[in-house]
Amino acid sequence: MRGFYVSSPEQRRKYMQVRYNFKEIEPKWQQYWEENRFYIVTEDESKPKYYDLEMFPYPSGNLHMGHVRNYAIGDVVARFKTMNGFNVLHPMGWDAFGLPAENAAIKHGTPPSVWTDANIANMKQQLKSLGISYDWTRELATCKPDYYKFTQWLFLKFYERGLAYKKKAAVNWCPSCATVLANEQVVDGGCERCGTLVEKKSLEQWFFKITDYAERLLQDLERLPGWPDKVKTMQRNWIGRSEGCEFTLAIAGTDDTISVFTTRPDTVFGVTYMVLAPEHPLVEKLTRGTPYQPAVDEFINRMKYLNELARTSSETEKEGVFTGAYAINPVNGEKVPIWIANYVLMEYGTGAIMAVPAHDQRDFEFARKYGIPVRVVIQPDGELLDGDQLSSAYEGDGRMVNSGEFNGLSSEEGKQKVIAWMEARKIGRGTVNYRLRDWLISRQRYWGAPIPIIYCDECGTQPVPYEDLPVLLPLDVEFRPTGESPLNYVDQFVRTACPNCGRPARRETDTMDTFVCSSWYYIRYTSPRAADKPWDKKAADYWLPVDQYIGGVEHAILHLMYSRFFTKVLYDMGLLSCEEPFTNLLTQGMVLKEGSKMSKSRGNTVSPEDIINTYGADTARLFILFASPPERDLEWSDQGVEGCYRFLNRVWRLVGDYADQVRNVEVPATFDNLPVADKELRYKTHSTIKKVSEDVEKRFNFNTAISSIMELVNTLYQYRENAVQNLAVVKEALDNLILLLSPFAPHITEELWRATGHQESVHLQRWPGYDEKALVKEEIEIVVQVNGKVRERAMVPANATGKELESIALSLDRIKEATSGKTVRKVITVPGKLVNIVVQ
RNA sequence: GCGGCAGUGGCGGAAUUGGCAGACGCACCAGACUUAGGAUCUGGCGGGUAAAACCGUGGGGGUUCAAGUCCCUUCUGCCGCACCA
Numbered sequence: 060m061r062g063f064y065v066s067s068p069e070q071r072r073k074y075m076q077v078r079y080n081f082k083e084i085e086p087k088w089q090q091y092w093e094e095n096r097f098y099i100v101t102e103d104e105s106k107p108k109y110y111d112l113e114m115f116p117y118p119s120g121n122l123h124m125g126h127v128r129n130y131a132i133g134d135v136v137a138r139f140k141t142m143n144g145f146n147v148l149h150p151m152g153w154d155a156f157g158l159p160a161e162n163a164a165i166k167h168g169t170p171p172s173v174w175t176d177a178n179i180a181n182m183k184q185q186l187k188s189l190g191i192s193y194d195w196t197r198e199l200a201t202c203k204p205d206y207y208k209f210t211q212w213l214f215l216k217f218y219e220r221g222l223a224y225k226k227k228a229a230v231n232w233c234p235s236c237a238t239v240l241a242n243e244q245v246v247d248g249g250c251e252r253c254g255t256l257v258e259k260k261s262l263e264q265w266f267f268k269i270t271d272y273a274e275r276l277l278q279d280l281e282r283l284p285g286w287p288d289k290v291k292t293m294q295r296n297w298i299g300r301s302e303g304c305e306f307t308l309a310i311a312g313t314d315d316t317i318s319v320f321t322t323r324p325d326t327v328f329g330v331t332y333m334v335l336a337p338e339h340p341l342v343e344k345l346t347r348g349t350p351y352q353p354a355v356d357e358f359i360n361r362m363k364y365l366n367e368l369a370r371t372s373s374e375t376e377k378e379g380v381f382t383g384a385y386a387i388n389p390v391n392g393e394k395v396p397i398w399i400a401n402y403v404l405m406e407y408g409t410g411a412i413m414a415v416p417a418h419d420q421r422d423f424e425f426a427r428k429y430g431i432p433v434r435v436v437i438q439p440d441g442e443l444l445d446g447d448q449l450s451s452a453y454e455g456d457g458r459m460v461n462s463g464e465f466n467g468l469s470s471e472e473g474k475q476k477v478i479a480w481m482e483a484r485k486i487g488r489g490t491v492n493y494r495l496r497d498w499l500i501s502r503q504r505y506w507g508a509p510i511p512i513i514y515c516d517e518c519g520t521q522p523v524p525y526e527d528l529p530v531l532l533p534l535d536v537e538f539r540p541t542g543e544s545p546l547n548y549v550d551q552f553v554r555t556a557c558p559n560c561g562r563p564a565r566r567e568t569d570t571m572d573t574f575v576c577s578s579w580y581y582i583r584y585t586s587p588r589a590a591d592k593p594w595d596k597k598a599a600d601y602w603l604p605v606d607q608y609i610g611g612v613e614h615a616i617l618h619l620m621y622s623r624f625f626t627k628v629l630y631d632m633g634l635l636s637c638e639e640p641f642t643n644l645l646t647q648g649m650v651l652k653e654g655s656k657m658s659k660s661r662g663n664t665v666s667p668e669d670i671i672n673t674y675g676a677d678t679a680r681l682f683i684l685f686a687s688p689p690e691r692d693l694e695w696s697d698q699g700v701e702g703c704y705r706f707l708n709r710v711w712r713l714v715g716d717y718a719d720q721v722r723n724v725e726v727p728a729t730f731d732n733l734p735v736a737d738k739e740l741r742y743k744t745h746s747t748i749k750k751v752s753e754d755v756e757k758r759f760n761f762n763t764a765i766s767s768i769m770e771l772v773n774t775l776y777q778y779r780e781n782a783v784q785n786l787a788v789v790k791e792a793l794d795n796l797i798l799l800l801s802p803f804a805p806h807i808t809e810e811l812w813r814a815t816g817h818q819e820s821v822h823l824q825r826w827p828g829y830d831e832k833a834l835v836k837e838e839i840e841i842v843v844q845v846n847g848k849v850r851e852r853a854m855v856p857a858n859a860t861g862k863e864l865e866s867i868a869l870s871l872d873r874i875k876e877a878t879s880g881k882t883v884r885k886v887i888t889v890p891g892k893l894v895n896i897v898v899q
Numbered sequence: 900g901c902g903g904c905a906g907u908g909g910c911g912g913a914a915u916u917g918g919c920a921g922a923c924g925c926a927c928c929a930g931a932c933u934u935a936g937g938a939u940c941u942g943g944c945g946g947g948u949a950a951a952a953c954c955g956u957g958g959g960g961g962u963u964c965a966a967g968u969c970c971c972u973u974c975u976g977c978c979g980c981a982c983c984a
Contacts, residue, residue, distance in 0.1 A: 078938085296981095297979095299980095301983075321984060375982075401982085403982085404983070407984075408983075408984060413984080421982055424982095494983055615979085616979090685923085686911060687912070688912085691905090691912095692977090693911085694910085696925070698910090698924095699910095699925060701925080702925055712939085754915090757915085758915075760913095762911095763913065763915095763923080765924090766923035766924070767923080768923095770922080770923070776940085780941095842918080844919085844964085849919055884964085885964060886964090889918060893919075895965060897965095
């Protein structure tokens with residue numbers, strides 16, 4: 060370790076003299092805070108509440124720098140709010156179900172529960188060594204029966220409401236994790252966790268009906284001014300609302316119909332063909348026994364073996380085959396050919412489209428490839444489009460043409476009129492479609508909350524009665540190398556009695572997606588030991604919603620949308636009083652080293668434990684907050700850490716040197732007739748209070764808050780050079796320095812606070828206010844510009860008017876020089892800032 | 900392709916409402932103290948010049964007395980979405 064290498068005992072002794080002993084003071088104060096129950100809170104109606112929450116971690120075994128950043132940010136907020144008189148709830152827990160525990164079990168033979176408990180113990184100790192102000196009495200772990208009992212309880216509530224249902228569906232299957240994935244967990248066609256290419260598999264699975272809430276999830280984003288626009292935009296895109304019209308077309312020569320969804324009913328006269336998704340149920344019926352069947356079957360088979368990515372990428376060339384069937388366009392009675400094509404998806408809309416090549420780029424490309432006519436039915440102003448000449452589709456607005464009775468209408472009017480026309484004939488209606496799909500929550504894994512369902516041959520699917528919860532996960536299970544969930548082999552688990560008829564029945568062996576567990580943990584924290592209900596409503600009503608939520612932007616869609624969904628459902632059930640769980644959201648950036656994300660595979664990780672051992676928790680926290688504003692990525696720098704360590708030592712020496720002198724000094728309420736040097740120190744003290752308060756409260760810009768504290772320290776070092784010093788002014792500066800620094804570096808400030816004569820903990824103090832009078836300056840420096848370039852600076856009375864500034868500026872020697880022989884055309888004055896003289 | 904964010908010294912970053920570009924820190928240089936320094940303190944530190952002038956916030960154009968900040972255009976990087984009818 061640089062800085063700690065010393066070669067002789069004398070050197071070591073001298074060395075240690077100038078460095079504070081964090082190894083002694085950090086554990087000392089951590090123990091003191093814990094013994095004195097500093098951070099344990101209860102509901103208190105006399106104070107405003109503040110719920111400060113950081114996303115709880117998966118207990119992988121070790122804290123990484125991203126965690127340290129997350130929790131350091133949260134702790135500054137918690138301590139700052141506490142000092143400002145809020146009753147602050149700041150809890151921590153463990154998102155403890157999940158696949159890594161099973162992988163560890165297979166690899167090392169350790170049961171997932173044992174492995175997880177050990178990891179939690181280790182990480183908890185690491186968190187404690189950071190000195191974060193958590194109320195540990197509220198600790199929870201989602202893998203414990205007293206928690207997942209209520210995850211199951213909530214599942215049953217959803218089931219009762221028809222919001223949990225089972226259906227057979229083509230689902231995303233990760234062959235490596237041997238489980239299904241939610242749509243949200245498929246990234247670029249691969250598994251979010253391991254990257255393996257996802258396959259489609261048809262399985263009976265449990266879903267949560269999040270689509271019922273699509274509109275509210277979208278609308279209520281408006282109610283979240285405290286969220287970053289970026290996250291709201293991502294959620295909006297994910298929900299993917301589009302307004303349009305669904306209508307049916309008859310199939311020529313049959314009694315069958317095809318339903319389609321379109322956002323452009325105004326182009327319906329431009330339909331020159333139809334497309335069904337290859338999986339569309341009508342395809343077989345239309346082609347069976349026809350000369351077209353072999354080609355169609357061949358095409359469908361080929362599509363089946365293409366993975367999702369290749370199939371749905373916009374890069375993929377459009378292709379398709381004609382089915383031999385025709386549909387009747389209801390608006391003009393035309394017969395149009397029905398094709399199947401790769402670019403139409405069964406999952407969206409009705410799985411079938413009307414194709415208008417003149418006004419849809421995808422249809423255009425397909426039509427050109429297969430020689431299908433392109434008919435213009437929308438003409439933009441000042442242009443005359445010709446379907447045969449077009450080089451791309453015209454997707455903009457215009458006037459309807461070739462559209463019978465609708466000719467001349469604008470696209471906007473046309474949409475309304477065509478929908479009305481279809482509604483009048485009962486063949487269609489205006490509808491809204493969402494890209495959002497229902498949330499698939501089944502996982503074919505062991506280490507998760509069992510889905511509380513029983514299958515009885517007589518009674519069918521039966522929910523486990525509430526009084527039988529929790530459905531306990533057996534802890535002694537055998538992992539076989541089949542990749543299959545070991546729950547399937549545990550007879551005592553699978554075999555049960557039907558709650559309805561009492562006959563032998565089987566338990567569901569799938570467990571729930573861990574995102575279910577993390578969708579309600581912030582509620583459980585409000586009454587974590589409630590034994591007969593998931594939470595105490597009074598406690599939840601007192602604390603919720605979370606005032607400040609802090610975590611990585613990687614959860615922008617999944618966790619944050621699921622939690623919003625849960626909150627809305629629970630609100631509708633009357634179990635919660637708020638409709639949105641997180642009032643303010645801060646998405647922190649990543650911690651990088653050498654420009655890329657820290658990861659074991661890259662070998663560029665920095666261990667928080669090592670940093671804490673070498674420099675102490677205060678230094679680690681300070682650096683990570685100082686190096687970059689929280690929402691931006693942070694480049695790790697060992698030298699930067701060193702710099703923060705140096706700064707804390709500088710504070711330590713400064714306060715230490717003054718400690719004996721100021722210990723018994725009283726700071727008066729007002730100061731009168733101070734000399735300039737003392738006034739300037741007071742100005743710095745109070746302007747720093749103001750700056751740090753605003754940076755922390757309004758902007759979360761901890762980096763600039765810390766830099767202004769550094770400036771105060773620099774000013775104090777300079778003041779210390781003065782022969783005559785006012786110890787009351789010094790004490791005022793030191794007290795405030797320690798108070799301002801305390802949320803960032805809680806241990807060293809506690810030690811120094813006591814050293815300067817205070818009996819009570821620094822963390823029980825009020826956040827300092829600033830003295831407006833100390834910020835008033837009689838004289839200030841202004842800048843004098845000629846033609847926008849700085850030519851001189853001048854000290855002027857702080858309250859000088861524009862006119863006065865002008866005459867002062869024009870009387871300055873350098874300005875006279877710079878303007879001599881030129882005509883003054885204009886003088887701009889900004890009181891308190893500058894004068895700009897425009898000359899020709 | 901669409902949407903969003905960003906681009907400022909050798910580096911991390913600051914400039915909050917259009918008003919002194921580069922706060923603070925790192926690195927570097929010099930001095931002091933010193934048996935010693937990888938400790939500490941003091942000073943310097945965008946380019947340029949003897950000193951000035953002058954140039955400088957990815958590039959080009961514009962608005963303005965004044966632009967890192969506003970407008971147009973363009974390049975680069977990152978993130979999200981991506982055949983969603």
